[in-house]
Amino acid sequence: MIENNGVVLVLSGPSGAGKSSLINKISDEIGDFHFSLSSTTRKKREGEIEGVHYHFISQEDFEKDIEDDNFLEYARVHGNYYGTSLSPVRKALSEGKLVIFDIDVQGNMAIKNRLGDITTSVFITPPTLSELKNRLQKRSTDTQEIIDGRIEVARREIQRAAEYDFLIINDDLDVAAKVLKQIALTARLKIPHKMINEFVQKWEDIKE
Numbered sequence: 065m066i067e068n069n070g071v072v073l074v075l076s077g078p079s080g081a082g083k084s085s086l087i088n089k090i091s092d093e094i095g096d097f098h099f100s101l102s103s104t105t106r107k108k109r110e111g112e113i114e115g116v117h118y119h120f121i122s123q124e125d126f127e128k129d130i131e132d133d134n135f136l137e138y139a140r141v142h143g144n145y146y147g148t149s150l151s152p153v154r155k156a157l158s159e160g161k162l163v164i165f166d167i168d169v170q171g172n173m174a175i176k177n178r179l180g181d182i183t184t185s186v187f188i189t190p191p192t193l194s195e196l197k198n199r200l201q202k203r204s205t206d207t208q209e210i211i212d213g214r215i216e217v218a219r220r221e222i223q224r225a226a227e228y229d230f231l232i233i234n235d236d237l238d239v240a241a242k243v244l245k246q247i248a249l250t251a252r253l254k255i256p257h258k259m260i261n262e263f264v265q266k267w268e269d270i271k272e
């Protein structure tokens with residue numbers, strides 16, 4: 065196990081669900097956290113900044129990182145690679161931080177398998193498919209082909225929403241942010257199995 069006292073909060077849901085807006089909204093109210101910056105081979109969208117939204121790397125570099133076992137998890141989404149580098153996550157966990165991931169359903173499963181006992185997962189979605197379509201059209205930084213691809217992925221991904229601990233229907237941003245804040249604060253209370261077992265072993269000998 066790579067964790068120490070840190071815990072994990074996984075956020076998934078379609079592009080356009082409002083994950084980034086929600087994180088921004090609650091970022092001052094959930095204590096010290098580390099946002100896991102993913103690497104991707106997809107092209108930068110307008111307004112995106114290297115090192116803030118993603119590490120934008122070449123396919124060649126990504127494949128080298130896969131070979132070198134540098135990823136905690138990675139997946140192909142919308143025809144591009146996306147992945148989470150292991151070392152910053154390991155560092156943040158060892159510092160006892162809440163580590164927040166914005167990853168897809170494949171990534172959630174991978175994290176659940178590796179760090180399940182310290183992970184809380186949330187699927188975030190707009191209330192309806194047509195609302196998702198509206199939001200993606202309004203954002204208009206992508207071509208119609210890319211938007212259609214995102215909608216197809218969203219229709220597939222929502223079928224797996226029951227794999228998550230929580231579902232947030234992001235209809236009203238303020239309400240959704242309140243719910244996410246509660247979940248993030250509760251996620252901090254998770255105790256790794258290893259620590260629970262250590263406590264149990266000592267329990268009979270602990271004097272009041």
Ligand code: 5GP
Nearest residue numbers: 079102138139141146147148166167168171
């Ligand atoms: P976008 O291109 O809209 O930024 O992200 C597309 C999808 O990739 C989203 O569902 C997002 O959650 C997912 N994603 C972003 N980073 C990662 C990652 O490191 N690993 C995995 N598995 N999915 C990711």
